[in-house]
Amino acid sequence: MQWGIGLGKALDSRQVPRAAVRAEELGYDEAWISNERFHRDMFVVMGAAAALTRSLRLGTFVADPFTVHPAVTAAAIATVDSLSEGRAILGLGAGGTGFSQIGLRPRRPVASMSTALDAVKGLLRGERVTADDAHFEMHDAVLELSPAGDVPVVLASQSPKMLALGGRAADQVMISTFADPRLFGLAVGWAGDGAAEAGRELDVAEQVIARIDVAIDDDLDRARDALRPLIGYLLVLLHPNWFFLDTLELRLPDELHEIARNRDFVGMRARLGLIPEELIEAFGWVGGPTRVAEQIGRLLELGVRRVVVLPHSPDGDPIPTMEAFASRVMPLVERSL
Numbered sequence: 001m002q003w004g005i006g007l008g009k010a011l012d013s014r015q016v017p018r019a020a021v022r023a024e025e026l027g028y029d030e031a032w033i034s035n036e037r038f039h040r041d042m043f044v045v046m047g048a049a050a051a052l053t054r055s056l057r058l059g060t061f062v063a064d065p066f067t068v069h070p071a072v073t074a075a076a077i078a079t080v081d082s083l084s085e086g087r088a089i090l091g092l093g094a095g096g097t098g099f100s101q102i103g104l105r106p107r108r109p110v111a112s113m114s115t116a117l118d119a120v121k122g123l124l125r126g127e128r129v130t131a132d133d134a135h136f137e138m139h140d141a142v143l144e145l146s147p148a149g150d151v152p153v154v155l156a157s158q159s160p161k162m163l164a165l166g167g168r169a170a171d172q173v174m175i176s177t178f179a180d181p182r183l184f185g186l187a188v189g190w191a192g193d194g195a196a197e198a199g200r201e202l203d204v205a206e207q208v209i210a211r212i213d214v215a216i217d218d219d220l221d222r223a224r225d226a227l228r229p230l231i232g233y234l235l236v237l238l239h240p241n242w243f244f245l246d247t248l249e250l251r252l253p254d255e256l257h258e259i260a261r262n263r264d265f266v267g268m269r270a271r272l273g274l275i276p277e278e279l280i281e282a283f284g285w286v287g288g289p290t291r292v293a294e295q296i297g298r299l300l301e302l303g304v305r306r307v308v309v310l311p312h313s314p315d316g317d318p319i320p321t322m323e324a325f326a327s328r329v330m331p332l333v334e335r336s337l
Contacts, residue, residue: 004028008318012040019322024054031049031056032091035063046080046088050080056087074123074124089152090151092170124150152172155169156174176211177283178210185302210308214286216329230312231280255271
């Protein structure tokens with residue numbers, strides 16, 4: 001098993017490097033540092049974390065090809081890889097947060113991601129790259145620095161087309177949010193189809209990362225409530241693409257449909273109690289340590305051996321959940337293998 005921790009926007013620029021040090025002490029293999037517009041800079045705090053840790057791999061959570069030119073991203077991750085002596089991972093994704101505030105509307109995100117993926121991989125290999133996309137261009141571009149080693153490029157998504165692209169062209173894929181094995185199995189299939197198009201077989205144990213939100217509390221209702229704001233946000237963000245409801249055989253109240261249709265994030269926060277428990281548990285692992293370990297076990301049956309958790313808690317402090325997961329959940333899972 002390989003264990004990763006997501007260090008999200010609840011942690012500021014000073015807290016992230018300290019959390020990375022603590023994650024390394026707790027036995028995590030990877031820390032993935034979030035990228036949010038109008039928040040602390042992802043690459044700056046990755047550099048600080050690289051200077052303070054010795055074995056922890058450090059991943060971007062995620063870099064996108066729309067707000068930052070892919071060549072600049074390639075140079076940044078090569079810098080982190082040099083600072084960390086070969087421990088950097090480049091997580092690419094479509095992003096989305098803050099796009100409307102800066103007037104950004106990606107027109108063909110899958111096509112742009114495909115171009116960016118090929119270009120970044122070429123740059124990291126030391127190649128000269130020319131690329132032409134609606135959002136960026138490169139003309140005989142080459143990095144003036146080299147990473148310390150081979151930087152894995154991971155495509156993170158929950159979209160069928162993006163995951164197929166990841167299976168086809170990325171080194172690894174990160175499947176976000178889908179805690180329910182029915183949803184996760186679908187997503188693995190999308191990535192596997194992409195890999196098959198490229199004439200290769202997807203190795204789930206090595207090439208698929210499960211990125212799941214988690215709340216650990218023996219009070220199950222309190223654990224579920226810690227994830228409700230996230231689920232509400234995702235319902236608005238993903239609307240009308242709620243295919244997961246059919247897979248889960250769930251219906252949502254008409255009021256939630258109306259709120260999501262109106263892109264009313266504030267209204268959704270006021271009606272979080274309408275979100276069914278089944279949907280919360282389809283999108284996250286919740287409950288006491290034994291219960292969470294059992295939920296993880298359902299994904300292990302699909303061959304998953306790389307897990308990244310994004311910790312949540314009722315008071316907003318993710319560190320106690322990070323510590324509880326390492327000390328009370330990871331050993332249970334390891335013993336079950």
